[in-house]
Amino acid sequence: MSIIVKDVTKIYGKQKALNKVTFEIKTGEVVGFIGPNGAGKxxxxxIITGFIPQTSGDVSVNGHDVVEQSMLVRKNIGYLPENNPLYLDMYVKEYLEYVAGL
Incomplete structure (x- = not known):
């Protein structure tokens, strides 16, 4: 899986959460986002997983634009945020199995 992020900016109201971020992750690479709270991780x-759109810039996963071809991207990528958004009493494995069955 490859991910290309080019000049991505995200603005919430007057707050700029991301400012012209650019990077590329090639197939087979392992990458982690680190940084303080509020850094934009x-x-x-x-944005990469298609949950929210970027304000400007381009993002593609396996050559598919995350906005224009979001369904193709979502079929090939998974994202579990740090907190289970629905069922607080489920273990991670149970939640993943539940979501995979939807």
Whole structure:
């Protein structure tokens, strides 16, 4: 799986969460996002996975634009945020099995 992020900016109201971020992850590479709270890690993951759109810039996963071809991207990528958004009493494995069955 390859991910290309080019000049991505995300603005919430007057707050700029991401400012012209650019990087490329090639197939087979292992990458982690690190940084303090508010650095934009979760925002970038939500953009890459198609949960939210970027304000400007381009993002593609396996050559598919995350906005224009979001369904193709979502079929090939998974994202589990740090907190289970629906069922607080489920273990991670149970939640993943539940979501995979939808």
């Amino acid at each position: 979760s925002t970038m993951m939500k």
